[in-house]
Amino acid sequence: MTADLLFYVAAGSAIGASLVVVLGKNPVYSIVALVASFFSLAVLYLLLEAYFLAVLEVFVYAGAIMVLFLFVVMLLNVGKESGPPMRKRKPLIAVLLAAAFALVLGSAAWTVQGTAYPAPFLGDVRAVGRGLFTVYLFPFEAASLLLLVALIGAVYLAKKTLR
Amino acid sequence: MIVPVEHVTAVSIALFAIGVIGVLVRRNAIVIFMSIEIMLNAVNLALVGFARFHGSIEGQLFVFLIMTLAAAEVGVGLAIIVALYRNRKTAFVDEINLLKG
Numbered sequence A: 001m002t003a004d005l006l007f008y009v010a011a012g013s014a015i016g017a018s019l020v021v022v023l024g025k026n027p028v029y030s031i032v033a034l035v036a037s038f039f040s041l042a043v044l045y046l047l048l049e050a051y052f053l054a055v056l057e058v059f060v061y062a063g064a065i066m067v068l069f070l071f072v073v074m075l076l077n078v079g080k081e082s083g084p085p086m087r088k089r090k091p092l093i094a095v096l097l098a099a100a101f102a103l104v105l106g107s108a109a110w111t112v113q114g115t116a117y118p119a120p121f122l123g124d125v126r127a128v129g130r131g132l133f134t135v136y137l138f139p140f141e142a143a144s145l146l147l148l149v150a151l152i153g154a155v156y157l158a159k160k161t162l163r
Numbered sequence B: 001m002i003v004p005v006e007h008v009t010a011v012s013i014a015l016f017a018i019g020v021i022g023v024l025v026r027r028n029a030i031v032i033f034m035s036i037e038i039m040l041n042a043v044n045l046a047l048v049g050f051a052r053f054h055g056s057i058e059g060q061l062f063v064f065l066i067m068t069l070a071a072a073e074v075g076v077g078l079a080i081i082v083a084l085y086r087n088r089k090t091a092f093v094d095e096i097n098l099l100k101g
Helices: A002-023 A027-047 A051-076 A091-109 A125-135 A137-157 B005-025 B029-054 B058-088
Strands: none
Touching (some): A002 A027, A002 B005, A027 B029, A051 A125, A091 B005, A125 B058, B029 B058
16 A cells, blocks of 8 residues: 555655746756656656666666766856746647647557556566566677777767867 | 556656656756656656456566666766756756757
């Protein structure tokens, strides 16, 4: 019973933190709120029995990606949004579009109903490793190649232009 | 735990819609990028929910690969933003319009 309540609390926290990311004036507030959202999502993964992915979410997203964002924000010294207001013209159209999109997605997704798989299911390191290194070995190796390409690209893009 | 899968999907859809609003409404390139990360995490949540619902591990493997891809994308994307800021001295996307005819 408390696990269910924790699910809704964590879900509300994730949605609230995402709203702060989207609506906050200072980009640093948005970054901190996004870290909070990622931690809430990690709690949700734990409740959905994806233990390895919960830890990975904290390591990769909250630990590495958000630190990169913070570096860039501090480097570019983007403080409070100055000049014209932070929203482009007519935010109402964007909100209506997103609401319509969510409605279409919801009506399609609501066809899948029910609770969990009856047999015990565990998403621990052993299960993920067994799947990743036997059946899905090729996507795993392709992901490593993707990381190499991204590394080369990032180094090249950040070089000073030779004049 | 007896949370039905429609609730997990509803949370995922709400997060995705918030990410879409963030991409469309904000002017700061870094906040737009963060909204894209929100959208990716919404999809991750839906995949994890369905993995538990069907009792198969493939949903979680897909999330693993999405996280890898998101990390690579953030690396390259932030390098692009830094290079853009270096050339245009601004991080606001509606001031970067020199290609406009």
